[in-house]
Amino acid sequence: MSQVLHTPPPIQATADDDLAALAARHGLSVSGARPTVPQYVRQLWARRHFITAFATAKLTAQYSEAKLGQVWQVMTPLLNAAVYYFIFGVLLNTKHGVPDYIPFLVTGVFIWTFTQSSIMAGTRAISGNLGLVRALHFPRAALPISFALQQLQQLLFSMAALIVILLCFGVPVAASWLLVLPVLLLQFVFNAGVSMVMARMGAKTPDIAQLMPFLLRTWMYVSGVMWSIDKLTKKDNLPHVVTVLLQSNPAAVYIDLMRYALIDSFHSRQLPPHVWATATGWALLAGIGGFIYFWKAEETYGRG
Structure with missing residues (x-):
């Protein structure tokens, strides 16, 4: 007598919404969402402690192989x-x-x-740290923020040299020096935001890092680092739109505010309107x- 083998009917595939409901009931979520x-x-x-420690470690290691070590943090600028x-x-x-041209120039530089350094470091924040990004789970915005914090720490070292230069050239200590704190806070937020924008762009297109030095150099030349925007904009033959663009340049705004805070010969009338x-x-x-722009691509960093 022959034995008939019956194949069991195929199990119906569970619908996606049923799977989602099942995952929700058991507290499961999409990996990397x-x-x-x-x-x-x-x-x-x-x-926040990781961000601070990472920034400090990067700053310490930056000149670790140089004989003068951390002195280059001041010597370079x-x-x-x-x-x-x-x-x-x-x-x-x-x-x-x-x-006071020398204090004027050194402050601008x-x-x-x-x-400049915050944006350059931010451009490579993801593409230059793929091993860390792929190995550990953490909010990726920690990287460009930590690089901006690293540059702030380096600036604070440089500020000590700047104070010595100001005093050597006869610039007196004044109450306006307290304005340095809000200026640095605003500039740090700006730098961190632009760094996050560039970090996302650099993660997708690493070649942007090769283009940035040229763009940043052009930006520097129109930011009044080596010359006075106030003197140039007072010329009658300068188009009004150029004047507005020069005065609204964010890099120039933060440079002028710092000069106003530190140099007594740099007066409020030299600042752009509503500075x-x-x-x-x-x-x-x-x-x-920049934060929102970076966050929207959070799940894509380190993949592909």
Whole structure:
């Protein structure tokens, strides 16, 4: 007698919504899913000690192989300032009519270097740390923020040299020096926001890092680092739209505010109109906008 084998009927595939409901009942979530903005902020705050320690470690290791070590944190912007003084102050005579030109120039170089270095480091924050991104689970915004914090720490070292330069050139200590704190806070928020924008772009297109030095150098030349925007904008033959663009340039705004805070010969009439509102607006626009822009691609970093 032959035995008939009956194949059991195929099990019906569970619908996606049933699977989602099942996962929800057991507290499961999609691996690597992007958290909400409030959750993301809480995750960043929970890792604030990591962000600080990572920034400090990067700063310490930056010149670890150089014989002068951390002295280069001050020497590098000072040497840049010396080169710019020779080229622009002496050869091109941009120092003409600018009181306290050396403090004026050094302040501009130090504050510009803070923005430039933050953006350059932020551009490589993801693409240059793929091993860390792929190995550990943490909010990826911690990387560009920590690089901006690293540059802030480096600026604070440089500020000590800047204070010595100001005093050597007869710039007196004044109550306006307290304005350095809000200026640095606004500039840090701006730098961190732009760094997050560039980190997302650099993660997708690493070649952007090769283009950034040229863009940043062009930005520096129109930011009044080596020359006075106030003197140029007072010329009658300058189109009004150019004047507005120069005065609204965020890098120039933070440089001028720092000069106003530290140099007594740099007066409030040399500042662009509504300068504090402009500085705050740029910080909020870059900080919040850059954060949201970076967060929207959170689940894509380190993949592909």
